[in-house]
Amino acid sequence: MPTTTYSPPPLEAGTLRVTPIGGLGEIGRNMTTFEYDGKIIIVDCGVLFPEEHQPGVDLILPDFDSIRDRLNDVEAVVLTHGHEDHIGAVPYLLRLKPDIPLIGSQLTLALVEAKLKEHKIRPYTLVVKEGQREQVGPFELEFVAVNHSIPDALAVAIRTPAGMALATGDFKMDQLPLDGRLTDLRAFSRLGEEGVDLFLVDSTNSDVPGFTPTERGIGPVLEQVISKSPRRVIVASFSSHVHRVQQVLDAAAANGRRVALLGRSMVRNMTIAEELGYLKVPDNVLIDYKKARDLPEDQIVYMSTGSQGEPMAVLSRMANLDHAIEPGPGDTVILASSLIPGNENAVYRVIDGLTKLGANVVHKANAMVHVSGHAAAGELLYCYNILKPKNVLPVHGEYRHLVANAKLAQQTGIDAERTILAENGTVMDLKDGDVTVVGQLDVGKVYVDGSSVGAITDADLKDRRILAEEGFISVIVVVDSSSGAVISGPEIHSRGFAEDDAVFNDVKPKIEAALAEAAASGVRDSHALSQVVRRTIGRWVNQRLRRRPMIVPLVIEA
Amino acid sequence: MPTTTYSPPPLEAGTLRVTPIGGLGEIGRNMTTFEYDGKIIIVDCGVLFPEEHQPGVDLILPDFDSIRDRLNDVEAVVLTHGHEDHIGAVPYLLRLKPDIPLIGSQLTLALVEAKLKEHKIRPYTLVVKEGQREQVGPFELEFVAVNHSIPDALAVAIRTPAGMALATGDFKMDQLPLDGRLTDLRAFSRLGEEGVDLFLVDSTNSDVPGFTPTERGIGPVLEQVISKSPRRVIVASFSSHVHRVQQVLDAAAANGRRVALLGRSMVRNMTIAEELGYLKVPDNVLIDYKKARDLPEDQIVYMSTGSQGEPMAVLSRMANLDHAIEPGPGDTVILASSLIPGNENAVYRVIDGLTKLGANVVHKANAMVHVSGHAAAGELLYCYNILKPKNVLPVHGEYRHLVANAKLAQQTGIDAERTILAENGTVMDLKDGDVTVVGQLDVGKVYVDGSSVGAITDADLKDRRILAEEGFISVIVVVDSSSGAVISGPEIHSRGFAEDDAVFNDVKPKIEAALAEAAASGVRDSHALSQVVRRTIGRWVNQRLRRRPMIVPLVIEA
Structure with missing residues (x-):
């Protein structure tokens, strides 16, 4: 179901514009931009791992197109924690502009720096701690401790004259955490009393009832x-x-x-x-x-x-x-x-x-050797009741998770129209406590394969799926450029198709006959002759073997 | 870990030979042969559905090789119930010999016949009911009602002078079944008192604790x-x-x-x-x-x-x-x-x-809208205690399920050496209440792709996986057969590799140079020249793009 895209109007003064670039409708490549007064702050910049219908893809990046021409306006990238789905795309962003500052906790930045070292990038960093406030351009940032499956995770409150947004990053609310570092509900309470205009909240486990065990x-x-x-x-x-x-x-x-x-x-x-x-x-x-x-x-x-x-x-x-x-x-x-x-x-x-x-073998299914790192439904209800946010934007989840999270918010009394089901690329403006959807960007998936970034397209992946399902057949014929007569071939080779190319012996005379007929009717163009070859062998394979391999015909004039 | 294969000795008189052909170490393509006095009975003949590492495969069949020359000795195929993993390969078996009789319950045979109709085969059938006994060659068969996720499922007891085997097929023990047709534990008790020498038992849910809900x-x-x-x-x-x-x-x-x-x-x-x-x-x-x-x-x-x-x-x-x-x-x-x-x-x-x-969307994870069709651990314990079989062969399951099922049997007091962890192709002889492993056949997977059966090999699937991960590059060069000089090309085409074949412009001169060098040193053989092309572009792609596509070089002499 393709989404209708439309451009947002220019950003009005006194308005905060929020645009999730990745992480909505998917688990991974989390990235959201916040813009105020011409300046941008980015929260998280992660990768998504490919599924089986994306063969050969190493990583999937957020689509940087919407900020590619605005990199000079980016004040900083705030990283909430050190997992790949929140930091993994940082090297690819910094390749575009290596001096964008990175802000995050000590462990988060240490992990990013180790990763950037492999990409030969030395970043500008600012280490922050829970409780700390930093003014970054027009944004006043405040960091709040949250508990997750990696230490030193932070939520970030973003204050602007247009209002305050609070992004949880990934989190849960283990009440007996190993390191004693709780999700800081006292800070949430204080922010809630001050007034959270937009709450961007982790949805990963929103459809899991109850509470994540300690x-x-x-x-x-x-x-x-x-x-x-x-x-x-x-x-x-x-x-x-x-x-x-x-x-x-x-x-x-x-x-x-x-x-x-x-x-x-x-x-x-x-x-x-x-x-x-x-x-x-x-x-x-x-x-x-x-x-x-x-x-x-x-x-x-x-x-x-x-x-x-x-x-x-x-x-x-x-x-x-x-x-x-x-x-x-x-x-x-x-x-x-x-x-x-x-x-x-x-x-x-x-x-x-x-x-x-x-x-x-001992695993989750036969012993309690794992608990999740994400807040389940019961924990999310606590958050909504403590924060009482004006507007809620469920993030970090497949669509069903976003819907489940919105329903939880509604159960605590938040109006349905204030729980926003957005997609990647949905542009939202916040002003006077109201959120309005003002645009829908066309954000794609950027595939990393080997050293190539973005060279592999969805069309290539479709080709790969056909190759995987059916293999291919190549047919090479050399024809005389003036008479159109076959000089050499057809040579037929296949891979991933059948044990023995001898199966094609039956079709060779048919190809020769089809080419002779085409030549007799005056066809000389090698592309047109290739199509004759493609149709002839394609029909034969489909009828004889009930299969539809990729067919790569090549007619060479000599 | 390839299994060492070895042929069994000729079958001794008074011995029952049992060989699972499919269904062990996998969920699907269940098939077991029973041989006594030169005659064979087959229990089930199902298909396995492919996994993502078997792209383009429609179905996987049991390997009929071990009975291909023995089809005249096959007295019948007993089908325990009408699921694809128990009946789906029947058409492929009957293609080899259409008059092998099929034995099963009314519904099972009706479903098989509908399937065979599509393959234009009219089978010989014998409809049986629970409680019924049939002498088939040297085998006395007795059918026992079992409860499963399809009606009219049967277990089958196979009596020979060498002893009795009992195969459950797929089953569970719902004590309040919708149709009132229980797994017949009274019959199990009676068979147990008579003495079950070998119990072939469904392992699908053996690692699920407790009982399947009704x-x-x-x-x-x-x-x-x-x-x-x-x-x-x-x-x-x-x-x-x-x-x-x-x-x-x-x-x-x-x-x-x-x-x-x-x-x-x-x-x-x-x-x-x-x-x-x-x-x-x-x-x-x-x-x-x-x-x-x-x-x-x-x-x-x-x-x-x-x-x-x-x-x-x-x-x-x-x-x-x-x-x-x-x-x-x-x-x-x-x-x-x-x-x-x-x-x-x-x-x-x-x-x-x-x-x-x-x-x-309501599903298993948010409402009880499904229960399994297989007996969980608690139910299997009942079976072992009621039957007290001399020997147990866990079937129908991945290896971990077979192991879990064997452990359940051992918990009820059956000796570990009498719970047999077999593989597809393991040949077992039963005599005087003892089971001895006497051989290990080399049983393969037979892939159905379109109308081809067995033409696709594991090597083809490996090619397909490479094609899927990386795509391919074809390079065609026409050379003069006497001088070795390039007449036309290199033409380079790729699919599933990159958006634009222009990326190859850089490597074309390298290929020409490599071919010229080879020609200068007297290489004329087109296969050897193809290898030169393959190495040249392969190295370039790997170094430049860090990728390893399939390379299909073709040097044509003209």
Whole structure:
């Protein structure tokens, strides 16, 4: 269902313009722009991971087109936390203009800087803390602690003369967080009393009833599973989940085991987290992977990546016996992570592979080894009741999540017309406590494939899907440019189509006959002759084999 | 991890040989052969649906190789119930020998015959009922009623002088089934007292704790959802789930609504089910789809296919506004079905599309509109305790399910060495109450793509995956056969690779230079020259664009 696009009018004085560029109708590539008095602030700049109908795509970026000519007006990018879906596109934005300042918490900026280093960019940064206020151009920013599945996450209040917006980033409200850092409901109360004109709120778990259980419930489960394991324990989780790793370290220490970190991103992120004090490593627990292999098997825990079944990650390779550590009977593998929709087949392939090797696989479905990082419906109700925002913009979610979140807001008494179901590119103006939709930009998906950014289009992906479903047939014929007579060929090759190109022997005379007929009627143009070839073999393949491969005909004149 | 294959010895007298051909380590293409005294009986002959790493594949068949030369020895195919994963490959087997008799219940055979009609095969059939015994060659068969998500399912006991095997087919133990037809535990008790030597048991839900709730719980939920719907109601489910459709008809009737069936398979199956008395249509409830559109919107329920997000099915087309029925605000869509792993993205795309159109979408995650058709762990424990089988062969499941089922058997006191974890192709001999693994056949996957059966290989699928991930580049050069000089080209075309073939302008001189160098050193063979082209452009693409497309070089001599 294509959305009708239309341009917004010029921004009026005293008005705050809010435009989500990514993250609405999808889980990922979160990015929203706020404009006031000709100046822009961007909140988050993340990537989206591709689905199976986007083969070969590495990453999907937000579409920077709407700000491409306005980069000099961008005062800063505020990053709410260090997950890829909030920071992953920063390198691609800074490639356009490397001196746009980045604002975020200590851990968030450390993770961004590590990422930018790989892209050879040294950014301008401003580290902020919860409670801090910063004036950035016409925007007064205030940062509020929120609790999420990565430490040091922040919500940001954006005050302008037009009113105040509050963006939660990703958050939940664990009332017993591991690091004691709660989502600051006192600050929410104070902002609510001051008056929140527009509340941009995480929708990821808005259709999950009740409350997300506390992260603290996982430690005892990990401890028990590890204590019962006769041999090695391998734990897989997200490489940025500092608190989950913390619990694994603590559970290992309690069982007299040492922990080796596996996987490049796991090692990099935990090194940063330890240096900055977010990860508290118990004495003498971490051990180098190579040394770990000399320990008795019941004294070791491997902490690895690959909990989503990613084929190149450590856990998949172990399941395929393509890693130095070969799991076997008596070993325990714990997937201490969520199962992101779309990854089910990959994850279950890994679980089956490990089970077949004899390992005992513990995962979310058979033990409480994971809790979500997002606020469920019950928590969101608390937020609405504490903040009493004038207008609500559900963000960070598929459309069904946005709808569910809007309904929660309405249940707390917010008028339906003040809960805004927007899309990426919806332009909204805030003035005098009212939000008006004033435009709809045409925002696309920007595909990264290898080193190419934006070169792959939806048309290419459609070609790829056809190639994947059916393979292709190439037909090359060399014809005499004056007589049109076939000099060489047709040579027919196929890939992904059938075991043996000999199946095409029957159609070659038909192609020759069709070309002879065309030549006899005076057709010489090689493009027209190619079409004759395409039609002839296409019809034959469809009728004979009931298939529709991509057909690539080429008639060469010589 | 490839399995070591080895041939079994010739079958000894007085021994029953059991070989699962499909359904172990996978959910689908169930098929097991039983051989005694040179005669074979086959239980089930189903298809497997492809996963995303098998693009373009329509169906996956069991590998008939091990019985291809033994078809004259096959006494019959016993079909336990009418689901595709148990009957779908029958047409492909009967293509090899159309007069192999089929044995099954009335509904099962009616569904198979409808399917065979499309393949223009009229089978020999024997309709059997629960309680019935039939001597088929050296096998005495006894059929036992089991409860599943399709009516008229049967387990089959196979008695030979070597002992008795009992195959459950798919089943659960709903104690309040809609049609009153229970899984016959009295018969199980009697067989158990007689002595079950080998129990082949459904593992699909063996890792689900507790008990599958009764189907009867769904009716009141459907009734309530329908009663609250201000406009149209669209229910999607499996087209063979007679009892689910029955509940929709009853709930519609209770709300004064009429029901129109949508989708070819839904109409076909329900027509069969009604004719045979399995579906009891309340008076004046069914209405033709075309007439239904003239009814007031609050008097209609559409019953459709597409609950798994299949792109061509009715529900997906509705969500894409590619169907005469265009859902909108006030309409209610109920997905009264499971979510088969791997279909999550497709299903959520449909849910989001419908939500965006304004429809209220009710599904398993937000209301009890589905229960499974398979026995959960608690039910399986009952079976083991009632049957007390000598040996257990978990079937119908991914490897993790087989392991979980074996553990359940062990918990009831069956020795671990008598719970057999087999694979497709594992050959087992039963004699004197003991099962011995005597061989491992090399059983493959047979891919159906269009009208081709077995022509697509794993190598083709690998090609397809490469094509999907990266696209391809074809390079055609015409060279003089004597001098090796380039006459025409290189012509470079790509698909699924980049927007514009102009990206290749840089590499053309490099290819010409490489060919000139090869020609100068005397290379004339067109295959060798093709390799020069492949290496040159391959290296360039990899270095310049960090990608690895399929490269199809062709050097033509003229």
